[in-house]
Amino acid sequence: MRPIFISYRREDTEGQAGRLFESLREVFGEHTVFMDVATIEPGADFRRAIETNIDKCAVLLALIGRTWLTVTDREGKRRIDNPNDFVRLETSSALKRDVTVIPVLVQGATMPQEADLPADIKDLAYRNAFELTHARWDSDVELLIRTLRTRAVDAPGEPASAATPHAIPSPNANAGKGHARIWTIGGAVAAVALMGAVVLKISGSAHEAKANPAIVASEPVPATTATTATTPGNQAGKGDQMVSKKALQRAAHDRGACVKPFVWRQAQPRDKVCVTPDTQSRILAENRAASDNRMPNGGAYGPDTCKQGFVWRAAFDGDTVCVTPESRQMTADDNMLGARRIVPLPQ
Structure with a gap:
């Protein structure tokens, strides 16, 4: 992709x-x-x-x-x-x-x-x-x-169609191309299927445990990452490969994805502490106003010395953005609670 x-x-x-x-x-x-x-x-x-x-x-x-x-x-x-x-x-x-x-x-x-x-x-x-x-x-x-x-998913060199506002692409829009590619590898798939028939007969069908649908939704993925093979006999809709909800939930947990309605804080690049959207807006505003809350000529703590009534935010090691004491405390609370707000590992 x-x-x-x-x-x-x-x-x-x-x-x-x-x-x-x-x-x-x-x-x-x-x-x-x-x-x-x-x-x-x-x-x-x-x-x-x-x-x-x-x-x-x-x-x-x-x-x-x-x-x-x-x-x-x-x-x-x-x-x-x-x-x-x-x-x-x-x-x-x-x-x-x-x-x-x-x-x-x-x-x-x-x-x-x-x-x-x-x-x-x-x-x-x-x-x-x-x-x-x-x-x-x-x-x-x-x-x-x-x-x-x-x-x-367009291959390099393929012309991309014009974007349509709020357009919902038809699931069968590329069915012809998809089946052409499927038939091209049909012989190889058939050979592999024949060789593995005994194994498949013994092992039977595998089923993934369901994940919490409120956290992660199952999404179609390219055939290279699919868990089962597509055959020419499949219908257009049924031929699409799906990653299990459990696998998606595990991947989201590994990335530190937040459960709704929380979002990444972004106090610095790659800051993945999960906070409310309002807190994220506050943090971004504090970043933009950082220089306004410092002593213009520096002070006891060098150029990052805060003005009277402001303290370092300490969202991460080395965070010297100057904020109110109340904001610093809220930031400390978010650091403590952030791990509870990420997508949990599937059971």
């Missing part, structure tokens, strides 16, 4: 991007969903780094909030007008490479018009948008996941 890239502005949709990233990664896997180019090494040409990352992707999700188009730099100029703006580079690189670009509208935002966009990303205005709403977040994300399944 080719990767999915989430493009967003920190000042505009940081919270929604993190929430969407978590939802998609639990379904598609930790190494299949990327959220901005955060691993560019010092001295590297970030333009080439962005192009390299985008070139590997099947889909770019362009998260657009109410201020996506109007965020300005220190000189008061729109960032989107800067040729070196990361969001512009990510979008233009995807459009140039015919990567499927799906505008994802959040916060009630509307699509930017062609006249408001720089020349290299004007085509974005003609891409069908997908809306994620706060009230219907889970159901909207589920519809987006169904759409992404048909995009991200």
Whole structure:
């Protein structure tokens, strides 16, 4: 499966991007969903780094909030007008490479018009948008996941169809191609089945224990990771391979996935302490205001000395973000409770 890239502005949709990233990664896997180019090494040409990352992707999700188009730099100029703006580079690189670009509208935002966009990303205005709403977040994300399944599995070089807002792909849309591939390997499957017939007769059918459906949902996966073989006689719907709920639940536990309604805190990259969405928003706001709560000229604890009335948050070792004592205590409580909020191991 080719990767999915989430493009967003920190000042505009940081919270929604993190929430969407978590939802998609639990379904598609930790190494299949990327959220901005955060691993560019010092001295590297970030333009080439962005192009390299985008070139590997099947889909770019362009998260657009109410201020996506109007965020300005220190000189008061729109960032989107800067040729070196990361969001512009990510979008233009995807459009140039015919990567499927799906505008994802959040916060009630509307699509930017062609006249408001720089020349290299004007085509974005003609891409069908997908809306994620706060009230219907889970159901909207589920519809987006169904759409992404048909995009991200495209083989390199195959043309991707245009994105459709809230479109639910037909489960038989690729039935013809799927059966063609199945018949190609039909001889090999038949031979293996013949050789293993005795073993299968002895062992019988295996059944997986059911997992808690409120925690993990069974999802179809590529045949390379399926637990049983697909044969030409299977019907289109029944031929899809499924990973057991128990296996998905175990994988989610290993990733530290949170049970609903908890989400990863994100006090720092890869911070997987599970907290409420409101706490995550508070933490992200504290990160943005970190410099405002420090002594401007430093103090007894160096440049990270907090202003009077503030203390280090201590969400992790070395966390010197200055917050109120109440926030520090809530953070300590979350550290203690976080392990109880992850998906449990199946029984």
